[in-house]
Amino acid sequence: SAVISQKPxxxxxxxxxxxxxxxxxxxxxxxxxxYRQQPGQSLxxxxxxxxxxxxxxxxxxxxxxxxxxRPNLTFSTLTVSNMSPxxxxxxxxxxxxxxxxxxxxxxxxxxxxxx
Amino acid sequence: AQTVTQxxxxxxxxxxxxxxxxCTYDTSESDxxxxxxxxxxxxQMILVIRQEAYKQQNATENRxxxxxxxxxxxxxxxxxxxxxxxxxxxxxxxxxxxxxxxLVFGKGTKLTxxx
Numbered sequence: 001s002a003v004i005s006q007k008p009x010x011x012x013x014x015x016x017x018x019x020x021x022x023x024x025x026x027x028x029x030x031x032x033x034x035y036r037q038q039p040g041q042s043l044x045x046x047x048x049x050x051x052x053x054x055x056x057x058x059x060x061x062x063x064x065x066x067x068x069x070r071p072n073l074t075f076s077t078l079t080v081s082n083m084s085p086x087x088x089x090x091x092x093x094x095x096x097x098x099x100x101x102x103x104x105x106x107x108x109x110x111x112x113x114x115x
Numbered sequence: 116a117q118t119v120t121q122x123x124x125x126x127x128x129x130x131x132x133x134x135x136x137x138c139t140y141d142t143s144e145s146d147x148x149x150x151x152x153x154x155x156x157x158x159q160m161i162l163v164i165r166q167e168a169y170k171q172q173n174a175t176e177n178r179x180x181x182x183x184x185x186x187x188x189x190x191x192x193x194x195x196x197x198x199x200x201x202x203x204x205x206x207x208x209x210x211x212x213x214x215x216x217x218l219v220f221g222k223g224t225k226l227t228x229x230x
Contacts, residue, residue: 031216042206042220043160090158096216102148104216106160 006093006107013114018081021110023093028073034066037090037109046091049076083114117142117209121221128197129229135182136192136224138207144168147210149183149190150218154204163205166190194226202228 007022023032034046046066047057055068069077080087093107118141128134140149151163166174166183173181178198182191194201207221 033217037158042222043218044220045211045217048217092160094160094216094218102150102210102216103162103165104150104218105162106152109158109160111158 004093004095004105004107006091006110008110009108010111011113013083013112015084015114017083018079019083019112020077020079021091021093021112023076023078023107025074025095027097029095029097030073031096032070032076033094034068034076034078035092035094035106037092039088043092046078080112083112085114088112088114117144117211117219119207119209119219119221121205121207121224123224124222125225125227127227127229128194128201130197130199132197133193133195134197134226136194136205136207136226138190138192138221140188140190140207140209142188142209144212149181150208151179151181151190151192152206152208152220153201154206154223155200155202160206164192197228199228199230202226 003026005024013019032049035043037043045058046061047055049055049068049070051070051073067079090109090111092109096104120139147168149166153161153163164174164176164179173183178195180193204223206223208218211217211219
């Protein structure tokens with residue numbers, strides 16, 4: 001089965017800085033998705049990343065705070081900008097690898113702590 | 116809008132016993148997929164099992180099976196012969212519409228396996 005890798009797996013970040021998370025899939029996919037999981041919470045979708053077009057953001061998330069790149073069909077990045085302690089979360093990317101219907105897999109997650 | 120409800124914040128089971136985790140959902144779609152994900156302390160989201168709504172037969176993956184009741188909009192996960200490695204958060208999820216690859220998650224159930 002395809003592999004979805006994320007980097008970094010974990011990081012401690014200073015308040016006010018920005019960090020870019022990478023998601024690499026070993027097969028081509030049309031859409032990639034970025035989720036946030038705040039401590040003790042469930043997952044919330046941040047945005048959908050399509051190759052060749054701007055990302056589509058969910059309500060409550062904006063491009064200035066979470067800029068996304070999607071340069072090709074196997075790779076995407078999510079940047080968390082001007083971080084505050086409230087941004088301490090696990091960030092996960094997901095893709096649908098099912099050939100005949102939804103089979104949605106996740107990367108290993110990037111656990112960010114903002115101090 | 117799709118909603119997913121997991122009414123059991125925590126569950127526990129003795130090793131080798133069977134446990135059932137509950138999930139109810141609401142959707143106006145007639146054809147959709149349902150998912151259970153496992154999130155161990157490593158924080159990775161692992162696809163445990165998925166169910167296609169138009170299939171009446173309940174999905175099974177080794178020790179994991181579901182009880183899918185479409186009319187009742189219920190999708191419970193049964194874990195047989197529980198093992199210590201089954202201890203994790205379990206999330207039920209549903210696409211936000213039809214064949215969408217964007218998922219809506221329940222709040223999760225924390226499963227403890229007692230030796």
